[in-house]
Amino acid sequence: MSATPERKDRLGPGDIRARKGGEPVVCLTAYTTPMARLVDAHCDIALVGDSLGMVLHGLPSTLGVTMEMMILHGKAVARGLSHACLVVDMPFGSYEEGPAQAFRNASRLMAETGCHAVKLEGGLHMAETVAFLVARGIPVMGHVGLTPQSVNTLGGYKVQGRGQAEADRIALDARALAEAGAFSVVLEKLPEALGHRITREIAVPTIGIGAGADCDGQVLVVDDMLGLFSDFRPKFVKRYAELGQDADAAIAAYAAEVRARRFPGPEHAFGEGKPA
Numbered sequence: 001m002s003a004t005p006e007r008k009d010r011l012g013p014g015d016i017r018a019r020k021g022g023e024p025v026v027c028l029t030a031y032t033t034p035m036a037r038l039v040d041a042h043c044d045i046a047l048v049g050d051s052l053g054m055v056l057h058g059l060p061s062t063l064g065v066t067m068e069m070m071i072l073h074g075k076a077v078a079r080g081l082s083h084a085c086l087v088v089d090m091p092f093g094s095y096e097e098g099p100a101q102a103f104r105n106a107s108r109l110m111a112e113t114g115c116h117a118v119k120l121e122g123g124l125h126m127a128e129t130v131a132f133l134v135a136r137g138i139p140v141m142g143h144v145g146l147t148p149q150s151v152n153t154l155g156g157y158k159v160q161g162r163g164q165a166e167a168d169r170i171a172l173d174a175r176a177l178a179e180a181g182a183f184s185v186v187l188e189k190l191p192e193a194l195g196h197r198i199t200r201e202i203a204v205p206t207i208g209i210g211a212g213a214d215c216d217g218q219v220l221v222v223d224d225m226l227g228l229f230s231d232f233r234p235k236f237v238k239r240y241a242e243l244g245q246d247a248d249a250a251i252a253a254y255a256a257e258v259r260a261r262r263f264p265g266p267e268h269a270f271g272e273g274k275p276a
Contacts, residue, residue, distance in 0.1 A: 011044055011085040013117045013139035013183040019044075020205045025184070025217025027207055028225070031056055031073045035222060036080025043084050045207075047119065047219060048074045050089040050149070054231070055223045062148045065091040067105060074113030087141050088115040092149040095120050099132035106138045117183065121147035123173020127180040134181035142177035144170055145211065146189035157234075159210075161194045171198050178202040186219065187211035189236065210236030 019025050027045035030036040031052045039046045052073055053065035074088045088109050095102035106118045117139035120126060130140045145160045154160070161167045171194070174185050184205040187195050192212030199206040199215050208215030220237060223229035227242035257263035 010083060013085060013141075016045065016085055017183040017204055020203065020216055022216075024215075025205055025207060027217055027219035028222045029055075029219070030077045030080070030222060033076045033080040036077040039222065040081045040084045044217070045219070046077055046081055046084040046086050048077050048086070048088040048113075048115070049119075049221065050091050051221050055221060055229050061151055063092050063151075065089075067091060067094055067108065070109060071112045074109065074115055078114045085117065086113070086115040087117045087119050088113055090118050090120045095126075095129060096122075099129045102129045103133060103136060103138070106133055106140075107136075110138060117141055119143055119186070121149050123170070124176040127176040130177055130180040130182050140177075140182045141207075142174070142182040142185040143188065144173040144177065144185060145187050148188075157189070159189050159191065161190045167191070167194045167197070170194065171201060174198045174202050174206070178204045184217075187215060189234075210234065 016025055025045060026043045027047055028039045028043050029049040029051060030039045030046045031048060036046055048070065050062040050065040050070065052069065053059040053062050056073075057065075057069070059065070070088055070091055074086070078086055090102070090105060090109065094105040102120070109115060109118055118133070119141040120129070121143040123142075123144045126142070130142065133140050146154065146157060148157070151157060161170045170190065174187070177185050182204060184207055185198075185202065186207045186209060187198060189210040190198075190212075192214070195206065195208055195211030196214040205216035207217040207219050209219050221229065224233070224237045225240050227239050227244045228247075230244055233239075254263065
């Protein structure tokens with residue numbers, strides 16, 4: 001029997017914010033309508049992450065993702081949701097220039113996808129932009145720690161916040177976003193103790209991805225946890241299924257049957273007097 005609580009009204013950013021210190025927030029990425037329906041049945045947040053560039057489009061990083069890609073997948077996910085709060089990532093280059101640029105692109109994302117909120121990366125230096133967006137009716141989810149759009153300046157996808165000075169800087173980043181009005185903050189690839197510290201220090205929910213069990217919620221890339229994406233496997237990912245292996249076996253069986261003329265069989269064929 002499923003342990004999933006009964007689905008009720010549609011969740012929004014205010015509902016997520018109110019979960020601080022309460023029932024953990026469950027978040028997964030989604031990029032398509034069928035996956036959105038599966039996520040919607042069990043999760044509180046469906047995140048259209050710019051990870052879609054790597055997971056679906058074969059890009060080497062998230063840096064090549066465009067507004068058009070985020071809108072296309074955001075619309076698809078929106079069609080599959082009736083409960084979860086829909087958050088869409090702002091892609092690299094769509095908000096860093098300043099608050100006005102961020103507002104133009106965030107408002108476009110909301111208008112064209114119907115999402116409830118946007119997510120952007122960066123800490124203290126993005127606080128002004130977050131406050132600008134929130135004051136104009138755009139809820140914002142923050143993201144600190146390992147910020148994949150900054151992979152070139154961070155020197156790769158390594159753990160952030162090791163050492164007191166670095167930990168203090170990331171904690172300051174998280175506080176600045178919360179004080180600027182972000183309704184939640186993603187903490188990515190941090191030492192567990194730092195995830196615990198930030199969760200204790202800020203007034204909005206923390207959503208962890210490789211930041212320990214003490215965060216107010218957790219997020220994973222759905223293709224990672226289902227075993228559909230295998231180019232690399234971060235330590236913080238738990239595989240709940242191996243659907244990639246199952247799909248490979250199924251495709252191999254199909255190919256073998258076609259080559260042996262075992263598929264299609266009589267039951268898959270149409271003929272005179274046979275029902276369609």
